[in-house]
Amino acid sequence: MSRSLQILDDWFFAPKRDRRSWPDLLLLAGWIALAGFQISRHVMWRDEVRALTIALNGDDVIAMLRGLHGEGHPALWYLLLRGAHAVFNRVEVLPGVAFAVGLVTVALLIFRSPFPRPLVLLLITGHALLFEYVVMARNYGISALFLFAIAACYPAHRDRGVLLGMLLLLLANTNVVGAIMVGAFLLFWLLDMLASQRETQLDTPGWRWSPQLTNFAINAIIATIGVAICAVTMLPTYNDAAARDWSHASPLTAAILSLVNPGATSLGALFANLLPGIAGSVLLFAATLGLLPRRPAFLAAIAALLLTSLFFAVAANGAYRHAAVWLCFLITLYWIGWSKVATASDGLLPAIGRVSLLLVLAIQTAAGINDLRNAATGIVASRSADLGRLIASRADLANAVILSEPEYLVEALPYYVRNPVYLARDHRFGSVVIFSRKGRMDSDLGETLRLARELRDTRGAPVIILLAYRLDEITPDQIYDEGKDWRTFRASAAQIRDFREATTMIRRFGPARTDESFDVYLLN
Template sequence: MLRSMLLERLSSRAALVVLLVWVCAVGALAFGHVMWRDEVRALSIALSGQNAVEMLSNLRGEGHPAVWYLMLRSAYDVFGRVEVLPVLSLLVAAISVAILLFRSPFPPLVLIFLVFSGFYLSEFSVTARNYGISALILLVIAAVYARYRDKSIVIGVLLFVLANTNVIAAMLVGAFLVFWAADILQETGLRWSPALRNVLINAGIALAGIVLCGLTVWPTYNDAAAVDPASLDLPRAALLAVLNPGGTGFGALGLPPLLAEGLPGQSILVSVLLYGATLGLLPRRSAFLGALTGLIGLSVFFALGAGGSYRHAGVWFFFVVALYWIAWPDIRRALSDAARPAIARSLTIAALSGCLLLVGLQSFRGVARSVGDLAGILPVNSRSADVAQLIKSNVALGDAVILSDPDYLVEPLPYYIGNRTYLTRSDALGSVVKFSRAGILHRDLGDLLRQAQALKASLGVPVVILLSQRLDQIVPGRVYHEGYNWTFRGSAEDIRTFQESTETLARLGPARTGETYDVYVLK
């Protein structure tokens, strides 16, 4: 039954219907989406500087390469509206979904699972980040691989661009080169050939892309976001990551957090599915090798470099989807070849079943979250739009400066309002926070109030203060952890003085991203 299902194809008419349903669903989700800091932060950087060269200089050390920022800058230069941020993300997602539906070889069930996954219903579409571009380029590479594998530099150029979408994609460029070289050698043996020469030329182009990514990303000023290697037994952590990748950032590909909480063996189950998904590529051993290289490499990176999340694991997920696309003719032959040993066919079907379950989990996650969002069951993404509306509705606050604790609460506001924002830990006007292990890590409420008063005195404008901590709920004197490595404390005296010196405008919340606000204006 599974074998016959995997050999089916989706008709063009059915693909069009699926595309229209997806457009309606994502349109409804995007309409209710509120921008949060990680999305708007990229736009703020993209629009910084007098020109693209200055912007790229500002980008250096942020932790992301340049492609998404250049796209945002170019689109804004043409249209002059901040809405280019969500529109670009949705456009990239729509092209990706169309390529999947009309060009890929996958059967109907797999396509429906992919299109209505958590990635294309949310993470790579409604959420405007740079990871959806990686998925699009991977799908394009899969579509043109057979045509350009042995000739041209088309794939090398695509890999160059892919390496500069995000760090995860840059690492997977290396895994793809492993696959490509193995694919040629598997066919020709260990001998020089024009096809191998073409691989090496394209590898040079791709490696130049990786180097450019590295020069843009490192050294990062957001070192607090990285794993501190001094806190780890590195060999042990690396080994555990390889043995149980579901215990790293790849665990996000399992059940949604609300269902997975307290479930024993969740990470082991995800690991089995991850390795099963790679084993499903064995009919084309080079593809299996590429997927395995990417899985092991990223598992170690998540454990030792930067803990990954759903969007990061999703880039590997679509890397594997691209490899399945390329290997699909071999998989079809393996499923339909009666001459293959029964045990080999059974192992292939078992591995593909695990892969199908992994893909199905992403669809379950995406549909469940989408229903929760549309029905109003889940909290909104952020309360940043509410803060902006509150300030815009008060004429007296038209030129107010906004500061917050933690600082990153102001990052999404430039999408909605033009008020200046102030970063208290940097002691400067700005809208992009640096998450450093150096600088001001601790903040007292009294210090924040004095900073706001000094700001009002020097600028002569109203000062709005945003707090994520509820002053009537915190324990006076207790230290509260915020962000990666920040702390906050308010003594009973500080709380009393703050309340006497400010007027409360609103209490907003809750929000999925933690961007919930108590809003005050300095008297």
């Protein structure tokens, strides 16, 4: 082994050198400061607030669950939000629950993992644990929490009790990628037990049924029930506009390509899509090689990588938050196998795996530093908070009806304003947009103005119109796609002229990190 590899191993792949508490407390305090700074600057955007809106719908939990059915996510996150809101009765439970989940997750890493502190520092300053799974209030952070809890409990509970099965049941109901990880972990658990059985029964050929396998079967049944609950909650989805369109492509071809080139799927988001797909694939596969000293963990990591890639290629597109669930699963396997990984001082492939893992984590930390830069420079995800401040500053807008184009701009508004919101395409009041190809697909600026006038006349209230399309920049009569090949919008020169004559622009907000920026008009 070269001197440089030896230094890397000494720093990042050695057993934890000591168990003093004060360095770990400093790590946690530093993480809290960095995460808290970002939370104080963070503006909620539509995917975050949409979950809170759905969680609070219905007179009771049963009614909420009925409304959730088909949304595309299992119920656990919504139950947490509804429970927290029942206690505190404030919308701030949304970032509060996300931070609490992130805090416990990071505390598990710092105080319970076998990783040396330099490696822990890389992990907790990565994009996932410094921003995406703690500042961004979504249901993916709870996947990391349950994965790390499983890692912490596995040695003591592998052969007894149902704690691991219950944790897997909960993991299956965090999100669909979490459910995929349940299957991969059960594969690891089974192979790990069989390997242990072979090691302890060298004189007995083959394998035999044992109490440990009975315990595993019971836990596997519990975990499978969790996956079934997830599927029943999610399917069939009513957001059919998000489904893959295979009219011009072959799902079989996409599936085969995803298995040999996972970096070209949404897993490439782990590298901010800066690496070519094949380079990302090489790094993803290589990062699993460090698990070769614990062969069942290596096989489970490969299985999880291929299953996740296949899901992204055939079923649904993903983003960083989805891909990072697989990364957390990989970290979980390294955690469980650390005693063998950290003492494997020879072998070229494990050494390549350790270096590759460090490269992946270094990219995550670079992205985490960029998150801090965005927070420091005031780059926000949405201009919804700015709109809330604008409405609060003007008494004449206190009861104004809000209309938007595209209509999904309004989903983040309930966190900041209490004004009634009208969904133009669905012709109803509400703030949860159904991403369906059913109903009205195409609209134009003339229809937006007509609806605004109708709302003013029927409600007797001012009407605020939010336009993501800058009227002085768009091309008249050009058709604009509103995402997912879903709905379209156009504006003729005459419609633009009529709209400007009938309204007054009261604010133009600057760009946002997402597409949630808009011009604000008031109907005259």
